[in-house]
Amino acid sequence: MKNKLISAPYLVWMVVFILVPLLMVAYFAFTDKDGNFTLNYVADVAQYSQIFVRSIWLAAIATVICLVISYPLAYILTGMSKNTQSTMLMLVMLPMWMNFLLRTYAWMTMLGNNGIINSIFGFFGLGPYKMLNTEGAVVLGMVYNYLPYMILPLYSVMVKIDKSVIEAASDLGCNTWNTLFRVVLPLSLPGVMSGITMVFVPAISTFIISRMLGGGGNLLIGDLIEMQFLGNAYNVNLGAAISLVLMVIILLIMTIMNQFGSDDETVLM
Amino acid sequence: MKKISKVYLGLVLMFLYVPIFVLIVFSFNTTKSRTVMSGFTFEWYAKLFRNEIIMSSLANTILIAVIASVTATILGTAAAIGINNMKKLPKAIVLNITNFPIINPEIVTGVSLMLLFVFFAARMNLEFGFVTLLIAHITFSVPYVILNVMPKFRQMDPFLYEAAQDLGCNSRQAFFKVVLPEIMPGVVSGFLMSFTFSLDDFIISYFTCGSDSQTLPVTIYSMTRRKVSPEINALSTLIFLVVVIALVLKNFVERRSESRSLKTKEESL
Numbered sequence: 060m061k062n063k064l065i066s067a068p069y070l071v072w073m074v075v076f077i078l079v080p081l082l083m084v085a086y087f088a089f090t091d092k093d094g095n096f097t098l099n100y101v102a103d104v105a106q107y108s109q110i111f112v113r114s115i116w117l118a119a120i121a122t123v124i125c126l127v128i129s130y131p132l133a134y135i136l137t138g139m140s141k142n143t144q145s146t147m148l149m150l151v152m153l154p155m156w157m158n159f160l161l162r163t164y165a166w167m168t169m170l171g172n173n174g175i176i177n178s179i180f181g182f183f184g185l186g187p188y189k190m191l192n193t194e195g196a197v198v199l200g201m202v203y204n205y206l207p208y209m210i211l212p213l214y215s216v217m218v219k220i221d222k223s224v225i226e227a228a229s230d231l232g233c234n235t236w237n238t239l240f241r242v243v244l245p246l247s248l249p250g251v252m253s254g255i256t257m258v259f260v261p262a263i264s265t266f267i268i269s270r271m272l273g274g275g276g277n278l279l280i281g282d283l284i285e286m287q288f289l290g291n292a293y294n295v296n297l298g299a300a301i302s303l304v305l306m307v308i309i310l311l312i313m314t315i316m317n318q319f320g321s322d323d324e325t326v327l328m
Numbered sequence: 329m330k331k332i333s334k335v336y337l338g339l340v341l342m343f344l345y346v347p348i349f350v351l352i353v354f355s356f357n358t359t360k361s362r363t364v365m366s367g368f369t370f371e372w373y374a375k376l377f378r379n380e381i382i383m384s385s386l387a388n389t390i391l392i393a394v395i396a397s398v399t400a401t402i403l404g405t406a407a408a409i410g411i412n413n414m415k416k417l418p419k420a421i422v423l424n425i426t427n428f429p430i431i432n433p434e435i436v437t438g439v440s441l442m443l444l445f446v447f448f449a450a451r452m453n454l455e456f457g458f459v460t461l462l463i464a465h466i467t468f469s470v471p472y473v474i475l476n477v478m479p480k481f482r483q484m485d486p487f488l489y490e491a492a493q494d495l496g497c498n499s500r501q502a503f504f505k506v507v508l509p510e511i512m513p514g515v516v517s518g519f520l521m522s523f524t525f526s527l528d529d530f531i532i533s534y535f536t537c538g539s540d541s542q543t544l545p546v547t548i549y550s551m552t553r554r555k556v557s558p559e560i561n562a563l564s565t566l567i568f569l570v571v572v573i574a575l576v577l578k579n580f581v582e583r584r585s586e587s588r589s590l591k592t593k594e595e596s597l
Contacts, residue, residue, distance in 0.1 A: 063410045063413050063414060064410070065406045065407075065409050065410045066406060066407040066408075066409065066410020066411055066414075066422075067410070068403060068406065068407075069403050069404065069406060069407030069410070069470065069474075070407070070410075070422065072403065072466075072467070072470070073422070073425055073426065073470075075444075076441065076444070076463060076466075076467040077425055077426075077428055077429060077467060078425055079444060080437075080440035080441050080443060080444040081428065081432075081440050083440060083443045083444060083447070084436070084439065084440045084443060087443060128340060131333075131336060132336065132337065132340055135333040135336065135337060136337075138333075145579075147337070149575055149579065150341060150344075151341075151344070152575075153571060153572065153575060154344050154345070154348060156524070156528070156571040156574075156575070157348065157564065157567055157568055157571060158528055158530065158544075158545050158548065158567065159530070160530060160545055160548045160549055160552060161351070161548065161560070161563070161564045161567065162347065162348070164351075164548075164552050164560060164564075165347035165348060165350060165351045165564070166347055167552070168350070168351075168354075168362045169347060169350060169362075171362070173362070173363060174362055174363065175350060175362060175363050178363040178364075203343070203344075203347070206340075206343075206344070260431075260433055261433065261434070263433070264433030264434070264435050264436070266435065266531075267530070267531075267549070271552065281433075281435050284435055284436075284439060285435070288439055288442060288535065289534075289535070295443070295446075298439065299439070299443070302435070302436045302439050302440075305433065305435075305436065306432065306433075306436055309431075309432075309433060313431065
């Protein structure tokens, strides 16, 4: 048990397959094709600021919608009997276990011009509306895919809130709104923060949802990176530079979130 | 108020499940239409099972998930033992690097591994395929094993190991008979997480697979890119069924072990 050597295989693995690859991203971002130091690629990222702004904007909208849907849902769940709670949680988690490509594909077929939603509109003499290949469809895809990531941390924090604290608040003269804003909300803040990071990080870096539901016109950062590595635009150095900037943005956001959140790491899982 | 919350709950569940049920219903459609049910057929299921690409990538996915999760569990458990015995500073450094694959967007992890493999491919005759996929899957799985096992050491009585040795165990017996049973719940949940993440992963596999060795999600992606085929619907239906059965079984086992532990508690009282 006092033997530290037992972790040696992992330490080697960690250095070779976690640390070195990340250093390689940084190396490629700051060098040109011949391996000379350059800042050109990092500077080139500025050309794509429009895509960065769009990614942050759409991911932020999706995160807010997830929060607005999940907060009351998690609160309702905590008021139910133990058995219903676990069944409901299972129902919320079940779609998460299906591959996200299939879930996104489902919306792709439903939103199309001759999809099922437009044919229902058509039945009432409306439409067809262009729903696929819009920004709205991308946000919908993000909300649909990442909603459980918001519900679960919110629920796991709220279920721990002592009900007698809420009763005490109303005994001491708080009305429902005051109880919600001055007691429940502050106590559930760590859950809100980890929910926001768990939705925002995958949403800002997705490249499949935007491609399947947004068509070619709504590129996000993820698409941009993918194009540099596997697409026609093959340019590993630029791709590494964009990845580096994305990592920095996410690190900044996580740091800001941690300022508000608590040190309770168990909330995350 | 109760009624409103029930309606709300129902609406959210509808949002989560309607797309999946639309997929399932149209997997039995005789034509390729996504709006009109023209008849009932199992044709797409038969086609699915005759599709060699899908079947071979399914076998590949399962094989990789099994090898990767078993390797990750052994590597991660051994690592957790060693990390637990480290001094404060090296411990903090190792845990922070271990967290990278969890915090980083998946696309960055995928891209960084791809850069590493390209580097090796050029120098050491390494080909993109089964090996690179396996390495990538182990790399993103180990952190989850470590994250699940570490807290178990914190809960364990640190003198248990010494007590076992005082009572005549050699260090191997002390580990397998005393320490391992104590940390087992963490090891099992780490293994299950690695296994499911490996089965479900698309983004990292997309960047690290070769043309001849793909996983099911990568194959699904290329299917959604090409043309509409109800085979995807049939595949979704089967995956949904497997997930439902797995979750029901898991719940069943958990409830039984819960009631059993309750019973033994009552008996001991």
